[in-house]
Amino acid sequence: MNLQRLFRPESVAVVGASKTEGKIGYEAMANAVEFDGRVYPVNPSGEGTVFGEEFVGSVTEIDEAVDLALLAVPAPVVPDVLAECGEADVGGAVIYAGGFAEAGEEGEQLQREIVDIADEHDLALLGPNTSGFVAPARNLLASFAGGVERFEPGEVTILAQSGGVAHQLAFHALREGRGVATMVGLGNRANVGFEEAIPYFDSDPDTGAIVLHVEGTDDGRALLEVCRDADTPVIAYKVGQSDVGAFAESHTGALTGDHELYTAGFAQYGVPTVESTTELFDAGQALASSPTPDGPNVGVVTAQAGPGIIIADRLQRQGARLPELSEETQDRVGEILPGITYADNPVDTGRPMPEFGEVVAAVAEDDNVDIVLVYELYEEALGFPLDEVAGLADRVDKPVLFATEGPAESMADDLADLRAAGVPTFTSPERGADATALLARYAGLADEDREVSADV
Amino acid sequence: MNLQRLFRPESVAVVGASKTEGKIGYEAMANAVEFDGRVYPVNPSGEGTVFGEEFVGSVTEIDEAVDLALLAVPAPVVPDVLAECGEADVGGAVIYAGGFAEAGEEGEQLQREIVDIADEHDLALLGPNTSGFVAPARNLLASFAGGVERFEPGEVTILAQSGGVAHQLAFHALREGRGVATMVGLGNRANVGFEEAIPYFDSDPDTGAIVLHVEGTDDGRALLEVCRDADTPVIAYKVGQSDVGAFAESHTGALTGDHELYTAGFAQYGVPTVESTTELFDAGQALASSPTPDGPNVGVVTAQAGPGIIIADRLQRQGARLPELSEETQDRVGEILPGITYADNPVDTGRPMPEFGEVVAAVAEDDNVDIVLVYELYEEALGFPLDEVAGLADRVDKPVLFATEGPAESMADDLADLRAAGVPTFTSPERGADATALLARYAGLADEDREVSADV
Numbered sequence: 001m002n003l004q005r006l007f008r009p010e011s012v013a014v015v016g017a018s019k020t021e022g023k024i025g026y027e028a029m030a031n032a033v034e035f036d037g038r039v040y041p042v043n044p045s046g047e048g049t050v051f052g053e054e055f056v057g058s059v060t061e062i063d064e065a066v067d068l069a070l071l072a073v074p075a076p077v078v079p080d081v082l083a084e085c086g087e088a089d090v091g092g093a094v095i096y097a098g099g100f101a102e103a104g105e106e107g108e109q110l111q112r113e114i115v116d117i118a119d120e121h122d123l124a125l126l127g128p129n130t131s132g133f134v135a136p137a138r139n140l141l142a143s144f145a146g147g148v149e150r151f152e153p154g155e156v157t158i159l160a161q162s163g164g165v166a167h168q169l170a171f172h173a174l175r176e177g178r179g180v181a182t183m184v185g186l187g188n189r190a191n192v193g194f195e196e197a198i199p200y201f202d203s204d205p206d207t208g209a210i211v212l213h214v215e216g217t218d219d220g221r222a223l224l225e226v227c228r229d230a231d232t233p234v235i236a237y238k239v240g241q242s243d244v245g246a247f248a249e250s251h252t253g254a255l256t257g258d259h260e261l262y263t264a265g266f267a268q269y270g271v272p273t274v275e276s277t278t279e280l281f282d283a284g285q286a287l288a289s290s291p292t293p294d295g296p297n298v299g300v301v302t303a304q305a306g307p308g309i310i311i312a313d314r315l316q317r318q319g320a321r322l323p324e325l326s327e328e329t330q331d332r333v334g335e336i337l338p339g340i341t342y343a344d345n346p347v348d349t350g351r352p353m354p355e356f357g358e359v360v361a362a363v364a365e366d367d368n369v370d371i372v373l374v375y376e377l378y379e380e381a382l383g384f385p386l387d388e389v390a391g392l393a394d395r396v397d398k399p400v401l402f403a404t405e406g407p408a409e410s411m412a413d414d415l416a417d418l419r420a421a422g423v424p425t426f427t428s429p430e431r432g433a434d435a436t437a438l439l440a441r442y443a444g445l446a447d448e449d450r451e452v453s454a455d456v
Numbered sequence: 457m458n459l460q461r462l463f464r465p466e467s468v469a470v471v472g473a474s475k476t477e478g479k480i481g482y483e484a485m486a487n488a489v490e491f492d493g494r495v496y497p498v499n500p501s502g503e504g505t506v507f508g509e510e511f512v513g514s515v516t517e518i519d520e521a522v523d524l525a526l527l528a529v530p531a532p533v534v535p536d537v538l539a540e541c542g543e544a545d546v547g548g549a550v551i552y553a554g555g556f557a558e559a560g561e562e563g564e565q566l567q568r569e570i571v572d573i574a575d576e577h578d579l580a581l582l583g584p585n586t587s588g589f590v591a592p593a594r595n596l597l598a599s600f601a602g603g604v605e606r607f608e609p610g611e612v613t614i615l616a617q618s619g620g621v622a623h624q625l626a627f628h629a630l631r632e633g634r635g636v637a638t639m640v641g642l643g644n645r646a647n648v649g650f651e652e653a654i655p656y657f658d659s660d661p662d663t664g665a666i667v668l669h670v671e672g673t674d675d676g677r678a679l680l681e682v683c684r685d686a687d688t689p690v691i692a693y694k695v696g697q698s699d700v701g702a703f704a705e706s707h708t709g710a711l712t713g714d715h716e717l718y719t720a721g722f723a724q725y726g727v728p729t730v731e732s733t734t735e736l737f738d739a740g741q742a743l744a745s746s747p748t749p750d751g752p753n754v755g756v757v758t759a760q761a762g763p764g765i766i767i768a769d770r771l772q773r774q775g776a777r778l779p780e781l782s783e784e785t786q787d788r789v790g791e792i793l794p795g796i797t798y799a800d801n802p803v804d805t806g807r808p809m810p811e812f813g814e815v816v817a818a819v820a821e822d823d824n825v826d827i828v829l830v831y832e833l834y835e836e837a838l839g840f841p842l843d844e845v846a847g848l849a850d851r852v853d854k855p856v857l858f859a860t861e862g863p864a865e866s867m868a869d870d871l872a873d874l875r876a877a878g879v880p881t882f883t884s885p886e887r888g889a890d891a892t893a894l895l896a897r898y899a900g901l902a903d904e905d906r907e908v909s910a911d912v
């Protein structure tokens with residue numbers, strides 16, 4: 001199935017567009033008009049204009065074949081609207097309405113009906129039962145939720161089984177000054193599921209990492225196989241370790257399945273897994289903006305010992321290693337900071353200082369180190385070692401991550417500068433450690449995956 | 457030992473106060489002058505004034521017995537300064553310098569020396585090797601770190617073995633619009649450790665919950681006993697599950713000890729434990745601002761199913777229970793929202809709506825429910841159900857927690873209103889679930905503790 005017209009349309013129709021505030025047809029239209037391309041409000045009972053665009057009675061009356069239709073209409077009307085979309089050679093449709101496979105036998109029948117119509121017309125369906133998708137770089141807001149116009153362009157694509165979780169992730173990214181490549185809520189996955197979306201975004205030039213929120217799917221192996229075949233890093237958050245089956249089934253029509261099988265399967269197919277939405281986006285950000293690490297050996301540089309201990313402990317528990325630094329590096333650190341608090345790994349400088357960035361660079365250049373994690377509390381008089389850290393990851397071809405905390409307002413600009421320089425930033429020692437440990441695990445899984453492939 | 461003059465002084469001396477920016481004696485003085493009481497800069501070579509206060513040559517020259525001395529002097533000078541403090545009848549001292557028990561045999565000897573001096577004069581010592589403490593309600597900034605003047609007064613007291621972790625926690629609280637009762641970095645705990653500080657803050661009228669960051673202590677049982685004896689809720693974050701002994705010893709002179717023994721001990725003595733700084737403060741906030749729950753039964757109300765599944769799953773895995781709602785409640789919810797998406801527990805309203813607050817109130821009033829957790833993505837047009845949620849916890853005498861996410865700027869005021877109304881708020885489903893699960897565990901531990909006490 002070709003998803004190009006669904007996710008990269010030139011033109012959009014909002015079917016069920018409305019002038020009545022609070023209606024989904026109003027919210028969807030309010031968002032859609034932000035799009036850089038052409039947008040048509042469609043409603044047989046619509047009169048005049050809405051958000052400056054003239055109402056059209058049906059998609060069949062538009063004098064071009066619209067790429068994407070956003071269906072802000074109730075479930076029972078969807079089959080007829082889809083048939084019209086097919087007739088008008090629309091390429092893809094987002095179906096916001098619930099009342100399909102998640103809602104009992106009648107709904108399942110309705111969903112089979114719309115899949116048949118879509119298949120007949122080669123129409124890609126996002127949903128039903130989704131809040132849609134958003135591609136900030138093109139101002140394409142195919143979601144009815146408020147506030148999505150604030151999302152910034154970024155490198156991480158979110159593929160969430162739940163539209164609510166997709167929005168949770170994207171708003172969380174926004175809160176932390178991070179962007180999103182494309183945010184997708186898959187919903188009931190009538191004919192566009194993980195198996196179709198992952199290959200599409202793997203070849204998307206804007207996507208540097210794909211993060212998955214998975215409740216369950218009928219064909220776990222197919223999901224794992226598209227993950228393995230992707231060149232883009234993929235990370236998964238599989239929900240449902242305890243018995244939430246009944247509630248989950250009422251949601252997107254999927255059972256949560258056997259959690260351990262999924263987790264083992266993901267690992268076997270080279271996909272590291274995480275345990276929370278925060279960890280998921282942190283990991284995506286770290287993978288999208290970093291060189292792929294060669295191994296699990298982490299060099300830690302900290303300006304405060306307490307957070308350094310938290311980091312060292314958490315890294316080791318998650319399978320990362322803290323190698324000894326080379327004698328050369330120890331000598332260099334000793335020269336930069338005579339009488340340094342602790343010159344092993346972690347390197348503890350005792351407090352932030354002007355030489356801090358030099359120490360980070362020395363550790364990053366150590367051949368024993370595959371990944372660098374830095375922690376320091378922000379001091380306004382010193383700021384961050386931007387000059388030393390910007391470009392460092394590319395120069396040494398290793399991920400360099402930065403964890404910090406401090407007065408949010410006074411550090412905001414300096415933190416934005418770090419992010420703009422491509423340095424992944426985290427506001428707690430644990431979040432920095434978790435993202436670093438994930439990179440370490442990714443290095444290991446990528447190795448194993450290559451070995452498996454070589455055997456075949 | 458009386459800690460009143462250390463933590464609630466009427467007057468403060470900064471020994472080693474300096475006019476040279478960047479020196480700790482300058483930073484400590486810059487912070488100290490914010491204090492509501494009298495502040496004396498002390499330096500035998502000081503001339504004129506610093507921050508508008510006249511230099512004094514020694515604490516013995518001040519014509520009152522100062523309550524608290526902040527020692528911004530190098531380690532070798534500390535014994536002499538402390539002897540002068542004793543002579544001048546100072547009540548407590550904060551020792552910022554490192555170079556004591558964490559720094560080998562010579563340092564250990566120096567630490568024994570200062571403890572002897574302090575004991576002789578009944579002087580309470582915070583540190584050495586700490587960044588100090590902060591009590592925002594009294595503008596008492598006994599820390600040399602920048603930005604601490606921004607901390608807001610709150611109900612959670614932080615007792616961290618590491619000054620860096622204490623500041624990490626307090627700055628994180630600030631970032632999220634939360635206050636701090638007192639933030640304390642204990643450092644080397646020369647004669648004020650957990651065993652002294654916990655009973656003191658247990659009787660502190662400003663403290664609603666005490667959160668502990670523990671690396672290790674020589675007398676684990678004494679720590680557990682003061683925790684058990686405290687009426688104020690105590691939560692612990694024990695660091696060091698993997699082998700970080702050498703680095704930890706170089707830090708505050710303590711081994712991290714046996715992690716499992718600590719965790720089991722805390723549970724046995726009624727102290728729930730957490731696994732991160734974020735979880736620690738979240739839990740403290742939830743316990744400080746909520747009625748004590750009667751049991752582990754959680755009623756979940758969500759406006760989006762996906763985050764609701766995450767929450768249900770995470771709660772159950774951490775020992776909370778999701779009871780069936782009473783028939784009466786189910787009927788009420790059905791009347792409020794005919795055709796509701798999922799009227800079991802979690803109650804899923806499908807999307808935010810004007811009736812959302814009524815549904816929350818109905819679930820909160822259910823006798824099967826001990827704790828309420830609400831999740832909804834923020835919608836600007838609707839805001840939060842402030843009227844229904846404010847005062848609800850007190851009325852039903854149960855904790856009511858609120859998790860959400862949305863465009864940070866547009867939701868900031870509404871979120872602040874919720875917090876001002878005493879509702880603990882969290883910006884991810886997992887953080888809401890973790891804080892709720894901790895309340896559930898706390899209810900269980902409190903029960904067991906009461907039973908144990910009854911047996912004795």
